[in-house]
Amino acid sequence: MAKVLYIACSSFSGSTLLSFLLNTHPAMTTVGHTVGYPFTPEEDFRCSCGAGLPDCPFFSRMAEVFGDHGLPFQYDQFGARFGVSLRGRLSRHMTGNLPWVRSSALEKGRDAMLWSVPGLGSLYRRQLRANEVFISQALAYSGAEVYVDNSHGPYRIRHLRRSSEISLSAVHAVRDFRGVVLSFMNRRGWTAEQAMRAWLREQADIVRVFSEFDQTMTAFYEDVCAETNDALAAIHRFVGLEPQPIPDDFKSVEHHILGNVMREGTSTIRLDRRWRTDMSTADRDMIEGSARAFIDRHPGHRLSRILEHHFEEGAKD
Secondary structure, three states, X not given: OEEEXXXXXXXXXXXXXXXXXXXXXXXXXXXXXXXXXXXXXXXXXXXXXXXXHHHOXXXXXXXXXXXXXXXXXXXXXXXXXXXXXXXXXXXXXXXXXXXXXXXXXXXXXXXXXXXXXOOHHHHHHHHXXXXXXXXXXXXXXXXXXXXXXXXXXXXXXXXXXXXXXXXEEEEEEEOOHHHHHHHHHHHHOOOHHHHHHHHHHHHHHHHHHHOOOOOEEEEEHHHHHHOHHHHHHHHHHHOOOOOOOOOOOXXXXXXXXXXXXXXXXXXXXXXXXXXXXXXXHHHHHHHHHHHHHHHHHOOOOHHHXXXXXXXXXXXXX
């Protein structure tokens, strides 16, 4: 049975860096986004090894294996994403959160119904098979024991759990909400209020879905940057591996990782706390007020403890 460590997080939470660092352990392997990474035909998108995906020894081999199994494979998406090929809200409501209500019972009921619908159920089973083939081949290629799936969304693990060939554990990768909000504002053009609302919603969803699983843990971006080997050792032990420190140049290890531009940079681990200087006082006051309001409304909630941790760590230095 393949051991899979699933990373759930919001965007801009440092998960690409975490993927690189985990991939340095000889018993762990990852490509980051197991579902693929969208890029345009005009874009010169490259694997972290430097080759275009059709020329990459890992991804070209994966394309051959998928063909041998009669499974569809494209270099921008591997047929491993669950659901029909739809964009926008309908697709999200079929595979992720439901409109207007957050209910695990309703979501799991929806999933059970969709898996039982003729045609659609066959599609889901083919997508699950694509995940099984991808994971098994990635482990065979690298000689590793644990595959790391950094596909972000928490709902995906409910589908992966249906596989009899996969043993799942999961890590909630979290970055200080002020840093993520600033990235949302800069990269997506959102207001601070929009960004904070989205972050709270995403984090609450992760916490809620993770409550259904026994093997889960939380990893903070700030700890990964500041106390790298200690933070990684906790994850190594969590998946039953002997801890191993990262090499001086963590990109000297063979990597075939998809994700943001961090995959093209140097082996530098730098704690990004630009929110301290680049965020306006008004925006910071607003999002911190939203965080404290959540804590007041939900004392003892797992997300409240995460927010309290951010306040404690943010007050240092």
